[in-house]
Amino acid sequence: MKLIMTHEVTGLGAPGDVVEVRDGYGRNYLLPRGLAVKWTRGGQKQVDQIKRARQARDIRGLDEAKEIAEQLGGMNVRLTQRAGHGGRLFGSVTSSKVAEAVKEAGGPEIDKRRVEIRNPIKSVGEHQVTVRLHPEVSATVSLEVVGS
Structure with missing residues (x-):
């Protein structure tokens, strides 16, 4: 299952990352808790928006x-x-x-x-x-x- 991370999950990814996880983990844990959303072609706009927000609050270097x-x-x-x-x-x-x-x-x-x-x-x-x-x-x- 391909997902777009909306929150940071240790060992998996940061907001804006596109990750590939097993179906059960995505469907039963990540999606219900709002930690990720399903990946779609139109979701690339979401990815860009999340990455811009992350860059604004991240420590620069x-x-x-x-x-x-x-x-x-x-x-x-x-x-x-x-x-x-x-x-x-x-x-x-x-x-x-x-x-x-x-x-x-x-x-x-x-x-x-x-x-x-x-x-x-x-x-x-x-x-x-x-x-x-x-x-x-x-x-x-x-x-x-x-x-x-």
């Missing part, structure tokens, strides 16, 4: 991505969340909250879609979060979650 990765690598970000007894959070930490916390800590503005949280953060303490800045560059941010 590898050098800039490396600079930002250095900034993020040295940062300690503190995030305050409501927590119950034993340090368990009400809800979990989302990628948008991490992006806001980085900005508030004096770091660069990052897109929430670039933040990868491998395991859900549901407790107070130190956690590591990965930020994909460029296909070749990613940074690890130390996140300290504090209960309120």
